[in-house]
Amino acid sequence: MHLPANMTGARHQTLGATTGSSSGTTITAGGSANTKGSYSSLGATSFAFEGFTVYFLNNVSTADFMIDIAVGSVGNETILIQDLYVSCRKATNFASVEIYIPVHVLHNQFMQVRCAASSASASAQIIIVGHSANPGGYPGFARAVPLFTAATSRGVAVDCGGTANTKGSWTEIIASTPVAIDALLCVIGCNGNVARTTQMNCIYDIGVGGSGSEYVLIPDLHMVWDANSDGPINVIHGPMACRLPSGTRLAARSSCNNPASDVAGRVFDIAPLGLVA
Amino acid sequence: MYQPNKGSGRHQSPLVAASASRGISVTSGGSPNTKGSWTNSGVDTLFDAEALSLQVFNGANSVDILVDLGIDDGSGNVFPLLSDWHPIAQNGAAAGSGIAIELPIHVPKGSRLAARTACSNASTGCGVNVTIHEGGLNGCPGFSRAIPLFTAASSRGVAIDPGGTANTKGSWVDMTASCPEDIGGMFGCIGSNGDVARSLTAARALLDIGIGAAGSEQVIYGNAGFAWTTTFDSPYMGIRIPPFACSILAGTRIAARAQCSYNTAGDRTFDLGLYGLVR
Numbered sequence: 405m406h407l408p409a410n411m412t413g414a415r416h417q418t419l420g421a422t423t424g425s426s427s428g429t430t431i432t433a434g435g436s437a438n439t440k441g442s443y444s445s446l447g448a449t450s451f452a453f454e455g456f457t458v459y460f461l462n463n464v465s466t467a468d469f470m471i472d473i474a475v476g477s478v479g480n481e482t483i484l485i486q487d488l489y490v491s492c493r494k495a496t497n498f499a500s501v502e503i504y505i506p507v508h509v510l511h512n513q514f515m516q517v518r519c520a521a522s523s524a525s526a527s528a529q530i531i532i533v534g535h536s537a538n539p540g541g542y543p544g545f546a547r548a549v550p551l552f553t554a555a556t557s558r559g560v561a562v563d564c565g566g567t568a569n570t571k572g573s574w575t576e577i578i579a580s581t582p583v584a585i586d587a588l589l590c591v592i593g594c595n596g597n598v599a600r601t602t603q604m605n606c607i608y609d610i611g612v613g614g615s616g617s618e619y620v621l622i623p624d625l626h627m628v629w630d631a632n633s634d635g636p637i638n639v640i641h642g643p644m645a646c647r648l649p650s651g652t653r654l655a656a657r658s659s660c661n662n663p664a665s666d667v668a669g670r671v672f673d674i675a676p677l678g679l680v681a
Numbered sequence: 682m683y684q685p686n687k688g689s690g691r692h693q694s695p696l697v698a699a700s701a702s703r704g705i706s707v708t709s710g711g712s713p714n715t716k717g718s719w720t721n722s723g724v725d726t727l728f729d730a731e732a733l734s735l736q737v738f739n740g741a742n743s744v745d746i747l748v749d750l751g752i753d754d755g756s757g758n759v760f761p762l763l764s765d766w767h768p769i770a771q772n773g774a775a776a777g778s779g780i781a782i783e784l785p786i787h788v789p790k791g792s793r794l795a796a797r798t799a800c801s802n803a804s805t806g807c808g809v810n811v812t813i814h815e816g817g818l819n820g821c822p823g824f825s826r827a828i829p830l831f832t833a834a835s836s837r838g839v840a841i842d843p844g845g846t847a848n849t850k851g852s853w854v855d856m857t858a859s860c861p862e863d864i865g866g867m868f869g870c871i872g873s874n875g876d877v878a879r880s881l882t883a884a885r886a887l888l889d890i891g892i893g894a895a896g897s898e899q900v901i902y903g904n905a906g907f908a909w910t911t912t913f914d915s916p917y918m919g920i921r922i923p924p925f926a927c928s929i930l931a932g933t934r935i936a937a938r939a940q941c942s943y944n945t946a947g948d949r950t951f952d953l954g955l956y957g958l959v960r
Contacts, residue, residue, distance in 0.1 A: 414926035421904035426848050426885045426942040428906055457923050459906040461885055500908040504783070504923035506818055529885075531906040537926040539785050539866035539958060542821035569702050587818055605703040605738060605808065607694075624694035626703055626736040626810040628779035641734055641781055645816035646690040661702040681819075 414537040417453075419515055420446035421531050428461055428529035433469070433521035438557050440472065441525075443481055443516035446532055453534035454544035455506035460490050462499035462528035466598060467521040468492045468557040469528060473505075475513040484509065487550035489559055489675035491593025492522065499528070503640050505589070506679065508544030509534065522557040522596070545586065545679040551578045551654055552675050559675030561595050564606060564660040566667075574611060574618045574655040577676060581652045585678030588646050592627055592639035593673045600669040603630035608658035608674075612648065618655050621646060627672075643679055690816035695724040695794055697810055703738050704810025709746065709800035714836050716749065717804075719759050721795040730788040731817035736781040737768040738808035743877045745801045745837040748809060752788070753795040762786055762794075765829040767838050767870050767954040768807070780870065782921050785958065787823035788813050801836045801875070824866065830857045830935050830955040838954035840874050843886060843941035853891060853898050853936040856955050860933040864957030867929070869922035871907060874952035883910050884943035890922075890955070891936050892929060898936050901927060909951075924958065 420429035434441040458473070471488040474481035490501050509515065517530050538544060552560050565572025590610065594600070607626050611618035627639045648654075656674055663670040696705045710717045739746050748766040751759040768780040788794070796809040817823055831839045844851030867890070888905045891898035907920050929935070941949045 413928040416902045416925065418904040421887060421906065423887065423904070423940065424848055426887050426906075426940050457905070457925065461906055461908050500906075500920055502905070502907070502921050502923055504925075529906070531887075531904060533902065533905060533925075535925050538818070538821070539924045539926045540817065540821040540824065541926070542817065542819040545819070564702075569700050603740070605701060607697060607699065607702045607810070622692040622812065624697040624699065624810065625734065625781075625812055626697070626738065626779070626808070627781070628703070628738045628740075639779070639781060640783075641736075641812075642783055643818060644690075644692065644734065644783065644812075644814050645732065645818050645820075646692070646814075647816075659699070659702045679818075 414535055415451055417450050417534045419532045419534065428459065428531035430527050431517050431519045431530055432527040433519050433525055435524055437522055437524050438520050440518050440520045443474065443518045446515045446517060449509055449511055449513050449534060451536050452511045453509040454536065455504065455538045456532050456534040458503045458505060459531040460499060460501040460528060466492045467523040467526035468596065470520045470554050470557045472518050474516045475509060477514060481516050485548045487554045489591045489593060492596060492598060494598050505548060506538050506544045506643060507548055508546065520557050545681055547680050548677040549582060549680060551581055551678045558593055558596060559673035561671050561673050562656050562658050564658045564663055564670040566663050568661055568663055569659050571657045571659045574657045577654040577656055577674065579653055581648055581650055581654060581678060583680055584650045585648050586681045587643040587679035589642040589677040591675045595671050595673040597668055600629060600666055601631050602662055602666040602669055604660045604662050604670065606658055606660040608656055611655045612652050614653060690814060691728050692812055692814055693727050694810060694812045695726055696722050703808040704736060706806050707796045707798045707809050708804055708806045709798045711803055713801055713803050714799050716797050716799045719753060719795040719797045721753050721793050726788055726790055726792045726813055728815050729790045730813035730815055731823040732783065732785045732814040733788060734781060734783050734812040736779065736810040738779050739768045741805045744805055745835065745872060745875060746807050747799045747833055747836050749797045751795050752792045755793065759795055761826060763827045765833045767872055784827065785817055785823045785924060786827060787825060799836050824958040824960055826959050827956045828861060828959055830860060830957050835875065837872055837875060838952040840950055841937055841939050841953050842950045843939040845944050847942055847944040848940055850938050850940045853938045856935045856937055858934055860929055860931055860935055860957065862931050862959050864929050865960055866924050866958030867927050867955060868924040869953060869955040871920040872952045874950050876947060879948045884908060884941055886939050886941040888937060888939045892933050894934055
């Protein structure tokens, strides 16, 4: 029965908070653009986590970030979450992103975090709040894998197309999912464009199937952006339960309400993660 | 029974207004801070769902809004699934803010979802979109509904002042003196407390959620981190406390406190909405 875990009260442990500056633990990207830096340790888990919430803070960089979350001692890290994406934004904007990841972490494991960024040596801060139970008591997944190829520390560009409120063409996100997945976490970004001029509403579909014969798996997820935000920031959809076998082709398409007024601004990028049982 | 990864999972967005690339338009009441009428799309849900993604678009400048989501039985009765959800707006021209959150809430097959809103301005519109998911994560059944754990005033949450000493926790603030029902999970959202004229360049804050009587609070969720700048003039759009498990009995006092890297009065205060998941 699905009861128990949170019927007795869940515990929560915060790792990485730096109270002296009201911030988190600093992670620094590699010395070259789009290369992973060294791991930063957040500390050890006091009990087993069934999930955790990542709080990402960045006030110093306009870079795109790709984050790995791992467990293990220095030099013996095992990656649990690979290529968790946080989009760039204007220099004057402050990134603040919260992502719930229902992945199991054993008791007494050192949690380590590293990142790549589109700018060499860009840095940000990370806090993780671990949970001994998930809402409803379901067990955590084993890990999360990227369902895209991170070439420039961002996801796959999706163009809403030139006709207002009409879905554009399907864009392949991944030709073949590497493993079977049981849930999908869609992280959205601004595709490196921080010079948007127009407010846009946008809906997108996640589809599966061969090129030309895609069918909609998840329809009409919504987001909005404008000249202030310069992109769809802090847009996280999921995790959403959906079982896909390995080898599945994944695609996306979208529409927006104002594509002609800002042609470059109608493009966003998507970096989905698959949760693996 | 525990049903790992039940089926492949279907998904539906019954409130979408595809002709505008957003959710349905919902308008607040004719007076500030009063709820408008329930609005639905006329589309029923196609299957039992165990979770939903709520996506709200607030297109008005510098206003606070509250959104209710419910199930309309077609006879003038609406069963509330979530009340007083608080997406904020940002400052400036061409502003528009959005917030999306994933909630483990059950929606029966054949439901007609409806939404209504209140706003700090009269007769102001927002967009509400919902995507329902047939399966819960790892086959987990959804909760029956979510309830607010605060009393909304001026279409916003409860003001949390980190206090005048930078990087030091301020005083505990009552969210609710008495949790109205037993809850098995909690989530939240953070807003600007109506202040879109901040002067600071950047601020970071850490938030604690606690339970217990005044003076003897215990932290149940500590140091959730977030940030804001002048560009958004607030803890900017879409800052959420994602759902987390807890077991809190009816009658429990729930409180919050925070610290901030910036201690200028007025620039350091935010507002918080907390919600409880009910079985």
